[in-house]
Amino acid sequence: MNDLSPARETAIWQDSETLECTSVIPEMPNTASFTFRAPSGAFFSYDPGQFLTLEIPVPGQPGGVVHRTYTISSSPSRPRSITITAKAQPDSIGTRWMLDNLRPGMRLRAIGPAGLFSNVGTKARKFLFISAGSGITPMMSMTTCMWDEGHDPDIVFINCAKRPSEIIFRQRLEHMASRTPGLDLKFVVEEPDPYSPWTGYQGQFNQLMLGLMAPDYLDREVYCCGPEPFMQAVRDALAGLGFDMDNYHQESFGVPVETEADQPELDDIVPDDDSSAEIHFATSGVTAKVAETDTVLAAARSVGLNIPSGCTFGVCGTCKVRKTAGEVHMVHNGGISEDDIEAGYILACCSNPIGKVEVEV
Known part of the structure; x- marks a missing residue:
């Protein structure tokens, strides 16, 4: 017989209650989604984008447990369960244990949900x-x-x-x-x-x-x-x-x-029109004083030097030159390899000088 009475109010899960694993779904190698329910039947309330911290029993660790934080991959619009999706890196301990040992019916302690990374409350629509x-x-x-x-x-x-x-x-x-x-x-x-x-x-x-x-x-x-x-x-x-x-x-x-x-401060370098820089073109013996927003390529042209260039978008790699001193802010689009960057090379078309810089031109 169906119960047609009004739905009773359901409790919200609190982290004083353990979580019971209900499924383990492989997503790709070394990655799985672990879904949990509250044994009491409580619902889960959180903002999309928040995280859980799981207490994972790992033998040999201090106290026999490790605590690992995972972003929730499920949605609060489906409150009867909660899911985290974890990928084990080569040095993983907690995630590796879960992939090898966690099975439906097992229970873990958890702390949370918590976190500020969510689009809840934003006025944005795009x-x-x-x-x-x-x-x-x-x-x-x-x-x-x-x-x-x-x-x-x-x-x-x-x-x-x-x-x-x-x-x-x-x-x-x-x-x-x-x-x-x-x-x-x-x-x-x-x-x-x-x-x-x-x-x-x-x-x-x-x-x-x-x-x-x-x-x-x-x-x-x-x-x-x-x-x-x-x-x-x-x-x-x-x-x-x-x-x-x-x-x-x-x-x-x-x-x-x-x-x-x-919340950490994002101390990114942003070239500034009002900040000056100096580029010394070592091979030519010429120095150019420019703004940080000028590129090395533009600075070279301003003093009559020619650096071969093509796309000017950091794609073709034609303007690659070696930097021997100083720092530049380079935002390229694939025209230079990490090995070349390690060796001191830059793309002149998309490199902004920061302070005093020397290049082999």
């Missing part, structure tokens, strides 16, 4: 989600929440991965995108899978890709998550294109931020 690897998890939570709440989303969703087979949640995202025109998926991979053609974006995420993927990026609220070098590249790309960084938010792979006071 979003740009940029992530790399498992940094996709908070973006999945926010996207699913907007989907479930019946909004017409306006999301450009960019995820970067090593190979197409390593894009977490790809099928689920494509399913959602096939049912709403407001979810625009853009995947970037470093290399294709063997024997599987890839027709999407390939290489390192850069300014040119950003302009193609989201031409209206200046109008969007940006949320970014991934390794720090990746987020630094995203910040550099946005700042270099004149984006208002007050509309930029990020969550790192390190310990997530719980309070505003813990």
Whole structure:
């Protein structure tokens, strides 16, 4: 007989109660989604993008446990369960234990949910989600929440991965995108899978890709998550294109931020029109005094020197020169390798001098 009485009020889960694992779903090698329920039947209340800290029993560790923080990949619009998606790195301890040992029916203690990385409360209506690897998890939570709440989303969703087979949640995202025109998926991979053609974006995420993927990026609220070098590249790309960084938010792979006071200062270098710099062209014996916003290429031309150049967007690599002293702020689009950068080379077309700089020209 069906119970047609009004639904009784359901308690909200508190972290004094353990979580019971209900499923372990492999997502890709060394990555799985772990779903939990509250044994009491309590519902989960949190903001999309927040995180949980799990107490994981690992033999041999001090006290027999380790505490690891994971972003919640499920949505609060589905409150009967909560899911975290974890990827084990080569040196992982807690995540490795979960992949090898955690099974349905087992219980763990957890602390949270907590965290400030969420689009709840924002007045923005157009979003740009940029992530790399498992940094996709908070973006999945926010996207699913907007989907479930019946909004017409306006999301450009960019995820970067090593190979197409390593894009977490790809099928689920494509399913959602096939049912709403407001979810625009853009995947970037470093290399294709063997024997599987890839027709999407390939290489390192850069300014040119950003302009193609989201031409209206200046109008969007940006949320970014991934390794720090990746987020630094995203910040550099946005700042270099004149984006208002007050509309930029990020969550790192390190310990997530719980309070505003813990929010780290983003001490990025932004070339300034009012700050002067000096470039000494060592081979020619010429020195140019310029603004930080001038490029090395422009400075060379201003004093009658010729550095061969092509695209002037940091793509072709024609203007590569060796820097022998000082610092530059370089935002390139793939025209120089990491090995060349380590060896001291720069692309003159997209390098801004900071203070005194010397180059072999």
